[in-house]
Amino acid sequence: RKEVEQDPGPFNVPEGATVAFNCTYSNSASQSFFWYRQDCRKEPKLLMSVYSSGNEDGRFTAQLNKASQYVSLLIRDSQPSDSATYLCVVNINNAGNMLTFGGGTRLMVKP
Amino acid sequence: DVKVTQSSRYLVKRTGEKVFLECVQDMDHENMFWYRQDPGLGLRLIYFSYDVKMKEKGDIPEGYSVSREKKERFSLILESASTNQTSMYLCATDGQNSPLHFGNGTRLTVT
Numbered sequence: 001r002k003e004v005e006q007d008p009g010p011f012n013v014p015e016g017a018t019v020a021f022n023c024t025y026s027n028s029a030s031q032s033f034f035w036y037r038q039d040c041r042k043e044p045k046l047l048m049s050v051y052s053s054g055n056e057d058g059r060f061t062a063q064l065n066k067a068s069q070y071v072s073l074l075i076r077d078s079q080p081s082d083s084a085t086y087l088c089v090v091n092i093n094n095a096g097n098m099l100t101f102g103g104g105t106r107l108m109v110k111p
Numbered sequence: 112d113v114k115v116t117q118s119s120r121y122l123v124k125r126t127g128e129k130v131f132l133e134c135v136q137d138m139d140h141e142n143m144f145w146y147r148q149d150p151g152l153g154l155r156l157i158y159f160s161y162d163v164k165m166k167e168k169g170d171i172p173e174g175y176s177v178s179r180e181k182k183e184r185f186s187l188i189l190e191s192a193s194t195n196q197t198s199m200y201l202c203a204t205d206g207q208n209s210p211l212h213f214g215n216g217t218r219l220t221v222t
Contacts (some may be wrong), residue, residue: 013208034211041218042202042215043201043213043214043215043216045155045213045214046210046211046212049210059211079170087153087154089211094160099156099211101153101154103151103152103153
């Protein structure tokens with residue numbers, strides 16, 4: 001079983017749709033969680049950190065469920081510019097060397 | 112804003128060649144990392160460094176070495192390139208209270 005699992009997609013949705021991605025992780029000692037966005041042939045960029053209380057940034061909402069060991073990302077009113085691969089990243093401690101990346105979920109938003 | 116610069120965007124090398132991938136960061140961060148990214152396998156850590164002249168093996172160090180002579184520069188070395196090292200190589204850095212930032216990647220093809 002992979003340490004961080006994501007549905008690879010692709011998720012093909014119309015503009016304006018709400019879309020949700022889930023990510024499950026195997027190590028219960030994981031402490032920090034992030035969502036990164038990666039455009040085609042570009043480097044991953046931090047989208048948002050995920051806090052235990054949940055957090056929201058505009059149209060994006062991240063949730064963490066430590067009991068069930070999953071992280072979610074919700075995108076409301078999706079736009080074509082949201083088309084990208086979304087990477088779930090889990091950290092066992094606060095050192096970068098313990099980051100584990102999911103394989104990513106690809107999103108395509110059609111106008 | 113953090114800037115991580117990788118010296119080459121695209122590189123084509125022959126089997127058996129020695130290959131140097133250079134990475135420079137401008138944020139005075141102690142931590143620097145080299146990852147490779149392959150379809151279906153996600154991002155995998157090759158080597159990392161927490162300080163000048165310090166290096167630690169990541170998950171897949173075989174066939175690679177690194178050099179950190181200056182704080183801002185972290186080099187990845189392929190002593191004798193092989194076709195299975197064809198990949199996207201991503202350098203990254205993070206610091207205290209600063210999440211992981213990636214360079215724009217080097218797409219290496221070994222023929």
